[in-house]
Amino acid sequence: MGGVLVYGYGNPGRQDDGLGPALVGMLERERIPGVVTDCNYQLQIEDAVAVSESDAVIFVDALSVGGEPFTFGELEPSNDITFTTHTMSPASVLALSHELYGRPPRAYLLAIRGYEWELVEGLSQAAAGNLEAAFRFIGPRIGEILAGIGRDAVTEGSAIRH
Amino acid sequence: MARKITIEPVTRVEGHGKVTIHLDDSNNVAQSRLHVVEFRGFERFVQGRPYWEAPVLVQRLCGICPVSHHLAAAKAMDVIVGAGTGDGLTPTGEKMRRLMHYGQMFQSHTLHFFHLASPDLLFGIDADPAIRNVIGVVLEHKDLAVQAVLMRKFGQEIIRATAGKKIHGTGAIPGGINKNLSPEERDEFLKGADPLNADKMISWAQAAVDLFKDFHSKHKDMLDNFAVFPSNHLSLVRKDGAMDLYHGVLRAVDANGKKILNDVDYQDYYNHIGEEVKNWSYMKFPYLKSIGKKDGWYTVGPLARLNTCDFIPTPLAQKEFEIYRAYTNGKPNNMSMHMHWARLIENLHAAEMIKQLLLDKDLQGKNLVTKGKKQLEGVGLLEAPRGTLFHHYKINEQDQIVMANLIVSTTNNNEPMNRAVSHVAKSVFTGKAEITEGMMNSVEVAIRAYDPCLSCATHALGRMPLEVSLYDSKGALVDSRRK
Numbered sequence: 123m124g125g126v127l128v129y130g131y132g133n134p135g136r137q138d139d140g141l142g143p144a145l146v147g148m149l150e151r152e153r154i155p156g157v158v159t160d161c162n163y164q165l166q167i168e169d170a171v172a173v174s175e176s177d178a179v180i181f182v183d184a185l186s187v188g189g190e191p192f193t194f195g196e197l198e199p200s201n202d203i204t205f206t207t208h209t210m211s212p213a214s215v216l217a218l219s220h221e222l223y224g225r226p227p228r229a230y231l232l233a234i235r236g237y238e239w240e241l242v243e244g245l246s247q248a249a250a251g252n253l254e255a256a257f258r259f260i261g262p263r264i265g266e267i268l269a270g271i272g273r274d275a276v277t278e279g280s281a282i283r284h
Numbered sequence: 285m286a287r288k289i290t291i292e293p294v295t296r297v298e299g300h301g302k303v304t305i306h307l308d309d310s311n312n313v314a315q316s317r318l319h320v321v322e323f324r325g326f327e328r329f330v331q332g333r334p335y336w337e338a339p340v341l342v343q344r345l346c347g348i349c350p351v352s353h354h355l356a357a358a359k360a361m362d363v364i365v366g367a368g369t370g371d372g373l374t375p376t377g378e379k380m381r382r383l384m385h386y387g388q389m390f391q392s393h394t395l396h397f398f399h400l401a402s403p404d405l406l407f408g409i410d411a412d413p414a415i416r417n418v419i420g421v422v423l424e425h426k427d428l429a430v431q432a433v434l435m436r437k438f439g440q441e442i443i444r445a446t447a448g449k450k451i452h453g454t455g456a457i458p459g460g461i462n463k464n465l466s467p468e469e470r471d472e473f474l475k476g477a478d479p480l481n482a483d484k485m486i487s488w489a490q491a492a493v494d495l496f497k498d499f500h501s502k503h504k505d506m507l508d509n510f511a512v513f514p515s516n517h518l519s520l521v522r523k524d525g526a527m528d529l530y531h532g533v534l535r536a537v538d539a540n541g542k543k544i545l546n547d548v549d550y551q552d553y554y555n556h557i558g559e560e561v562k563n564w565s566y567m568k569f570p571y572l573k574s575i576g577k578k579d580g581w582y583t584v585g586p587l588a589r590l591n592t593c594d595f596i597p598t599p600l601a602q603k604e605f606e607i608y609r610a611y612t613n614g615k616p617n618n619m620s621m622h623m624h625w626a627r628l629i630e631n632l633h634a635a636e637m638i639k640q641l642l643l644d645k646d647l648q649g650k651n652l653v654t655k656g657k658k659q660l661e662g663v664g665l666l667e668a669p670r671g672t673l674f675h676h677y678k679i680n681e682q683d684q685i686v687m688a689n690l691i692v693s694t695t696n697n698n699e700p701m702n703r704a705v706s707h708v709a710k711s712v713f714t715g716k717a718e719i720t721e722g723m724m725n726s727v728e729v730a731i732r733a734y735d736p737c738l739s740c741a742t743h744a745l746g747r748m749p750l751e752v753s754l755y756d757s758k759g760a761l762v763d764s765r766r767k
Contacts, residue, residue: 134452
């Protein structure tokens with residue numbers, strides 16, 4: 123597969139928990155060469171396969187505390203296993219990918235601050251603003267990451283528009 | 285004043301659970317309880333919405349088993365659109381839903397075994413948590429880990445092909461399904477490059493059962509004596525007594541195997557099952573009305589399903605079922621840790637069912653939806669990975685939902701989970717002055733056998749999943765564990 127995998131996770135039926143899938147939806151409309159998108163309610167063990175097949179991965183999640191309007195940073199594999207089967211952290215997916223396939227891609231976490239988590243479809247107004255800010259930010263970062271792995275993100279007018 | 289030990293996953297939105305273990309001044313266990321804060325707002329939220337939205341709306345409830353809620357709501361809406369009570373769909377409609385359901389069962393059971401059960405079974409409950417986890421399994425048993433990852437991936441792809449997408453799938457609609465399975469999709473699942481094909485999934489599912497049996501032969505003392513208590517058991521079964529995870533009649537047996545709910549139509553479930561409220565838990569306690577609140581509680585899920593059914597209608601799973609039932613001389617199995625054994629037999633059955641369905645030409649049929657005379661009330665039941673799932677709706681003449689009642693699998697297992705925690709607490713906490721990792725994990729192991737869904741619909745960063753706190757007789761915190 124190669125390229126950059128942008129993986130948003132969260133439940134769009136629970137307001138701002140859907141920030142990750144929302145950002146992925148915006149990116150999909152841009153159709154950027156070299157960028158593969160995916161989303162789900164949460165990360166799970168099988169995601170280690172797609173991660174291992176990518177040159178770089180950007181996980182996109184909602185953030186419940188701090189970090190307005192978003193935080194962005196590089197991830198290291200980490201074995202932080204939780205109590206249930208019900209979710210895995212991006213760092214643990216990275217660790218699983220590393221151990222299983224021996225090819226850890228560069229990985230980043232974009233965590234967008236959310237505020238409301240009720241049984242409602244759609245983002246809160248404040249979270250929607252944070253999403254816009256995160257989207258404006260992530261376009262150039264994807265370009266830099268693609269350039270770093272030998273792909274040109276801005277050819278033929280395909281770069282993210284702002 | 286007695287000391288209180290608290291095990292509490294802290295979440296923001298949906299359910300969260302905590303375990304409180306009350307010790308007396310001699311450090312004996314006086315009382316233990318699993319408290320679950322259940323999010324009940326959904327039943328109010330859905331009121332006023334058009335009935336046809338329900339199969340999609342209910343997926344907001346749970347990001348772990350959305351397919352189960354999707355299908356249970358669709359089954360209830362089948363009744364409302366006059367498509368019958370489970371037997372009125374077109375062959376394509378019903379079999380596509382079954383394929384979706386068994387895909388969900390396969391990926392969920394695989395995950396539970398690999399992620400939760402195998403670390404405890406392979407390394408032991410008292411093992412260093414640094415190795416007793418998924419990564420530890422990967423390091424020590426890489427082949428098993430690779431299999432688990434690809435089995436999950438196979439199940440997820442089945443769901444994607446039948447439900448349409450991973451998030452908020454739309455495959456099941458009132459009265460049927462909105463797509464069939466193309467020959468290309470079918471061939472990919474049947475003849476896909478090794479190992480991602482149905483035959484390999486069956487062989488790996490069989491290997492997982494064999495792995496458990498091998499472990500069991502070496503650790504009978506632990507698996508046969510951990511959290512054992514008599515229970516009633518409830519599940520759907522096919523009308524001829526076969527295991528059927530998608531549709532059937534409600535059957536319950538007592539701890540000795542006597543039928544106490546004899547194959548009743550689940551449209552009348554409320555005549556047979558009540559829900560008790562207790563002041564210390566937000567989650568209700570279902571019970572069989574014919575037995576009463578005190579003794580009418582029951583277990584659901586893999587253990588219950590293998591206790592209620594007469595046979596499993598696929599050959600490899602049936603062979604394993606016979607071995608499993610022979611172990612208890614045909615009597616119901618009340619050993620909590622055998623839930624893992626039962627779950628793996630079901631997983632093998634799910635893999636066999638997936639292949640059986642893929643070979644059925646009805647999946648390429650064009651007749652997808654049945655409609656009839658509209659009804660104002662409908663009940664949809666199925667066997668979700670964690671147990672029996674009830675969806676009950678009433679609508680008005682304007683097609684708006686005016687009542688919804690959901691009994692989820694974890695609610696059905698409320699009392700047995702409490703009993704399991706109580707048994708373990710008395711076993712490992714009695715006479716102890718502090719919490720060790722092994723003690724804490726023993727309680728977790730008892731709960732995890734039931735694979736409860738305590739906090740799943742949202743997951744945003746910032747959540748802390750589990751905490752153990754120990755208070756002295758004056759209420760001061762003297763010990764705390766967090767994971």
